[in-house]
Amino acid sequence: MREAYHVELDRLAQNLAEMCDMAATAMSRATKALLEADLVLAEQVISDDQRVDDARAHCEEQAYALLALQAPVATDLRTVLAAIHAAESLERMGDLALHVARAARRRHPDPVLPAEVAPYFAEMGTVVVRLARQAEEVIKSRDVDAARSMDAADDEVDDIHRHLFTVIMGNDWPHGVAAAVDTTLLGRFYERFGDHAVSVANRMVFVVTGKMPGYHTNEI
Amino acid sequence: MREAYHVELDRLAQNLAEMCDMAATAMSRATKALLEADLVLAEQVISDDQRVDDARAHCEEQAYALLALQAPVATDLRTVLAAIHAAESLERMGDLALHVARAARRRHPDPVLPAEVAPYFAEMGTVVVRLARQAEEVIKSRDVDAARSMDAADDEVDDIHRHLFTVIMGNDWPHGVAAAVDTTLLGRFYERFGDHAVSVANRMVFVVTGKMPGYHTNEI
Numbered sequence: 001m002r003e004a005y006h007v008e009l010d011r012l013a014q015n016l017a018e019m020c021d022m023a024a025t026a027m028s029r030a031t032k033a034l035l036e037a038d039l040v041l042a043e044q045v046i047s048d049d050q051r052v053d054d055a056r057a058h059c060e061e062q063a064y065a066l067l068a069l070q071a072p073v074a075t076d077l078r079t080v081l082a083a084i085h086a087a088e089s090l091e092r093m094g095d096l097a098l099h100v101a102r103a104a105r106r107r108h109p110d111p112v113l114p115a116e117v118a119p120y121f122a123e124m125g126t127v128v129v130r131l132a133r134q135a136e137e138v139i140k141s142r143d144v145d146a147a148r149s150m151d152a153a154d155d156e157v158d159d160i161h162r163h164l165f166t167v168i169m170g171n172d173w174p175h176g177v178a179a180a181v182d183t184t185l186l187g188r189f190y191e192r193f194g195d196h197a198v199s200v201a202n203r204m205v206f207v208v209t210g211k212m213p214g215y216h217t218n219e220i
Numbered sequence: 221m222r223e224a225y226h227v228e229l230d231r232l233a234q235n236l237a238e239m240c241d242m243a244a245t246a247m248s249r250a251t252k253a254l255l256e257a258d259l260v261l262a263e264q265v266i267s268d269d270q271r272v273d274d275a276r277a278h279c280e281e282q283a284y285a286l287l288a289l290q291a292p293v294a295t296d297l298r299t300v301l302a303a304i305h306a307a308e309s310l311e312r313m314g315d316l317a318l319h320v321a322r323a324a325r326r327r328h329p330d331p332v333l334p335a336e337v338a339p340y341f342a343e344m345g346t347v348v349v350r351l352a353r354q355a356e357e358v359i360k361s362r363d364v365d366a367a368r369s370m371d372a373a374d375d376e377v378d379d380i381h382r383h384l385f386t387v388i389m390g391n392d393w394p395h396g397v398a399a400a401v402d403t404t405l406l407g408r409f410y411e412r413f414g415d416h417a418v419s420v421a422n423r424m425v426f427v428v429t430g431k432m433p434g435y436h437t438n439e440i
Binding site for chain 2: 064067068071073074077078081084085088165168169173176177178180181184185188
């Protein structure tokens, strides 16, 4: 009985790690689509999102079955619940990548972003995709230190995001209101994506230590 | 044993209903603070947010205890899991009200919104606060039809939100980039708040019918 339980739990963790991979890949492609006005890539992210939604439903069903059939307690129970939360965050990360891809498609063949702010998005894209990959590693390794090290990278995203606002809000923004609105929303999508990746990793810390490192609320 | 379970479950539902009330009250006050540049009210929403976070932690602990001690199955299990998800959405709704209040404080004593768009926010505020109150009723009554009727109100929020974009993006927006950025983000906060309220109610439908009416993903 307990052995079957751990086999199932490993399978669930593996599926969550795959969801991390899907979310990281989606955001990586969406960022490329955004920066290079690549419609084919944008369409791919948009059509692939259904796979993330399906994976989330599958993880949730696995977790329900584990709870119903094995009635885990203590750390085992917290692990299953952390998995349910993680699946929710990961689906949301997929949605955020989808929003980025849709923005790229909406403005195609024009670029969405003024050239002046594109480098900020290249940087935020790199960092948040790395965060999703780190969350994947944390799920696989349950390495608490690896999870904690993600905070610094997330702070970096927040710094870029804040700086982006000072650029948009500055008196010499020459790109008009529509570009400001697009840039604002896209900046928020990256910032939220990073927050969710950290929250997935934090849930794993909770599983290992029994203490939540604090919910991550963004400042803006 | 089963009786103790239902007493605990009722207590959990009651706490969730209270969280709905907190979120509705926070958004109602935040909207007033936003529209009337009321700093005292904004500060109150900001300081009250901790209570929502605490209530979420409390609901989650209650749910964990129920799972660990009672090992519910079938509908009872789904009810507890729906409660965990609902508590997460409700905390997020509190955060969104907090963001609105912070915007009001940041620009005080100036109004955040151009007078031209204020009526849209008055309307979105009214509808999303009503949605949070309806979610509270659905938790108390488990009335599936009441939950379904929320979709129409949520569509109304989405319509106002979309219209808001056409106003901001129009060629004759005379209020500058900073006001456009504030208006964009605030619009998104209301739209997300409404989505979360519907998602709380949908989870309750799931509890009653075993079928999820579909995850609610926003279009922008």
